[in-house]
Amino acid sequence: MLLFPFPSQDSDFCRSFGTEEYFDVTKQSLLYFDDPANKIFTNDYNGVNLTLKVKLSILYTLLMIISKCLDNRNVYRRANIIPTLSMMGKENMEVKTLSLLILSYVVDEEENEMLTKSEDAIRFLTELFIKTVYSTQHMLDSTYIAEYNVIFVYSTSELLDALNHLAVNDSNKLEILKHGGVPAIIRMLQSDFTKEEKELAIKALWNLAFVDNIRANSEVQKAKSALRQLARSEDKSLSDASSYALWEISGHREGISTTRQTDYPPSYEETVRSDSESTHLMLSYQWDHQETVRSIGESLTRAGYKIWMDIFDMSGNTLDAMAEAVETSSAFIMCATEKYKMSRNCRSEAEYAMELNKPIIPLRLEADYKPDGWLGLALGKKLYFEFYSDDEMTTSMQKLIKEIEKRGLKRQCDEADGAAGVVPIQASIQEASPSRSPTTQSKKPTIDISNWTNEDVQTWLQEKGIPQMCSPLSFYTGSHLTEMYEQYKESKQEVKNELKSAYNLDFDTLIKFTTALAQLFK
Known part of the structure; x- marks a missing residue:
């Protein structure tokens, strides 16, 4: 029995709790019940101290609110509740685990140290997940509840969803591998799991496969057979996710349709040649910012450029469409947001564009987000074009068009015509890589690395x-x-x-x- 109001599964309801006042009250409640001087409940309820039960109920409610509405994460940060959560659970592993689950949805790369310091909690979470995978009902049964001294009955999906959020950070991916989580995830691809559970497992493998050490793992490689079968599923969400997972695990050699596999992936030289025939600018973005990106795309189209974004072009096999869009693009315009960094689809697009040496032009769509983690390393010190303010939109668009022209592309027609097309004025190995101003050229190395693959x-x-x-x-x-x-x-x-x-x-x-x-x- 929960002693704190349990939130609806509806995300709009959970979003209504996203106020600093609510989280401030919650933080004060947690601090109150964490103070040894305030052990006001002395009787046990079903063998559990009521103070602990209240604390767990608050934490579990917070977990549901944040997991159903990720937009609340910034409210957590402003309310400064992260340090409070990171200190919870010194006396009880379930308090620590629930705190970790909440933090997994909230922390950024700089704050991830709070999680990596809690290796025992990540191990504990992975062990709970493994137990549920091999249980009959795919949740902790009474034996494990007694063994692990937990109060809440965690399901396989609930625990794997939390692990997936932890695994946004690449170092946490390796912790999940270290503690035996991968074989259990692969076990979920079998027939006794629901469609929803299978899809969650497929996405977990897709996410983990971004790290070479995991991709090359023998257990992960064994999953390819099951993924090939699931990629042929009539269920589009299962088929698409399986294709992407197979594509990442195989190093971009499987997952696409067989009609495109004869000369796939393209070689470096083929990529350079294809740039001279490229037809569009690719807009890569996370769907929460679709309206902003669509406006940017329409402005570029009016300026005479042909653009590609999935709202217009993504049909049939999603992976095929994405791969072809990247391969035939003349430039890759990356719309950086926090959710872009967290998105598997976006990371697959971005890393493939990097692999093919596509010129990358970054746009910044959130004023309070500085790209970090894999996205921060991918973009480095590149010049951002700011598109998070309506006041700056016109100026930013003018700067963006100048940058596109500087990359060796010009408009095919006058702005008034509005026709879309791209005419490259030069194609060379040098221009296949992201261009740079002469003023920022590095000193020529003793070894010529300009053509290094x-x-x-x-x-x-x-x-x-x-x-x-x-x-x-x-x-x-x-x-x-x-x-x-x-x-x-x-x-x-x-x-x-x-x-x-x-x-x-x-x-x-x-x-x-x-x-x-x-x-x-x-």
């Missing part, structure tokens, strides 16, 4: 004795290393902090890599 970068890392960096930099080319070195010259400590946070690097690896990078450009 990602395989060349991987070889260099191995030769320098830092194989730990092969996974984080799996899609990096010579142009990406040049970009990173420019960032490193401007702000060494910031780049080091970003690398350490995003990839959980130890001190020795961090020093070896940054030293090797600096030597490469001497």
